Amino acid sequence: MAASALIRGAPLLRLRLQHHHRFATGLLVPLRRSWCSKEDSTRLEEDDVSVSNPAALSLRKAPKYSSWDDQNYRRWKDEEAEIWRDIEPITHLAKDILHSNRYMDGEQLIAEDEKVVAERLLAYHPNSDDKIGCGLDSIMVDRHPQFKNSRCLFVVRTDGGWIDFSYQKCLRSYIRMKYPAHAERFIKEHFKRGS
Numbered sequence: 001m002a003a004s005a006l007i008r009g010a011p012l013l014r015l016r017l018q019h020h021h022r023f024a025t026g027l028l029v030p031l032r033r034s035w036c037s038k039e040d041s042t043r044l045e046e047d048d049v050s051v052s053n054p055a056a057l058s059l060r061k062a063p064k065y066s067s068w069d070d071q072n073y074r075r076w077k078d079e080e081a082e083i084w085r086d087i088e089p090i091t092h093l094a095k096d097i098l099h100s101n102r103y104m105d106g107e108q109l110i111a112e113d114e115k116v117v118a119e120r121l122l123a124y125h126p127n128s129d130d131k132i133g134c135g136l137d138s139i140m141v142d143r144h145p146q147f148k149n150s151r152c153l154f155v156v157r158t159d160g161g162w163i164d165f166s167y168q169k170c171l172r173s174y175i176r177m178k179y180p181a182h183a184e185r186f187i188k189e190h191f192k193r194g195s
Contacts, residue, residue, distance in 0.1 A: 079182045080189075086178070087171055090120040094167040098151045103141040105151070114139045117153065121170040124177065131155050131165050168192075 093116060097103060109117060117139055122128055135158035144150040144164060156162045168191060176183040 076182065076185065079179065080186060083175060083179055083182070083186050087175065090116065091167075091171065093117070094121065094153070097141060098153070098167075106140060106142050108138045108140045108156070117167075120174075121153075121167050122155065122165060123170075124174040125165050125170045126173050128165075131163055133157050133161070133163075134159050 093113065097109065097113060097117070103109065108114070118136065122131065122136075122139070125131055132155060136155060137158045137160075138156045140154050140156055140162070141151055142154055144152050152164045153167060154162045154164050172183075172187050172191060175186060179186065
């Protein structure tokens with residue numbers, strides 16, 4: 001009876017000893033699974049050697065990260081930060097207009113918001129002349145006619161017609177115009193594909 005209790009407790013005892021050994025040595029060595037194959041066990045033991053032997057770590061390839069010492073990388077990061085500082089206020093405003101409760105569906109923007117959106121976004125849309133058409137009466141927020149779960153900005157023309165426009169297209173166009181050397185990289189890294 002005592003022997004059967006000892007046999008049942010053996011895996012638990014081994015687990016406790018391994019756990020104690022891992023912390024006593026100061027290394028976080030992964031536990032070996034008793035149920036893994038011989039091949040897996042060998043691989044795990046090799047991994048243990050590389051973790052406990054710092055010299056073995058130096059034999060591995062170093063990860064390839066862009067270095068702050070690289071002039072091009074530093075120039076890119078500085079330019080990226082400048083672009084963010086430039087577009088952040090208008091991006092924040094556009095998202096706030098579209099995704100907060102400030103405006104209900106079909107509601108026109110207040111004069112202050114409309115002026116900023118017209119000057120900082122709509123003016124840079126690649127097809128702004130076509131969007132404005134006969135003249136700009138106002139800008140409103142409403143559901144996209146095709147994608148009902150999506151809200152977007154609309155140009156309301158002086159003839160009563162209205163058409164949607166993408167604030168992201170406006171931003172991309174603005175970035176391409178003002179930061180031509182870094183625009184495509186910034187757009188690729190920070191804008192959703194296809195939007």
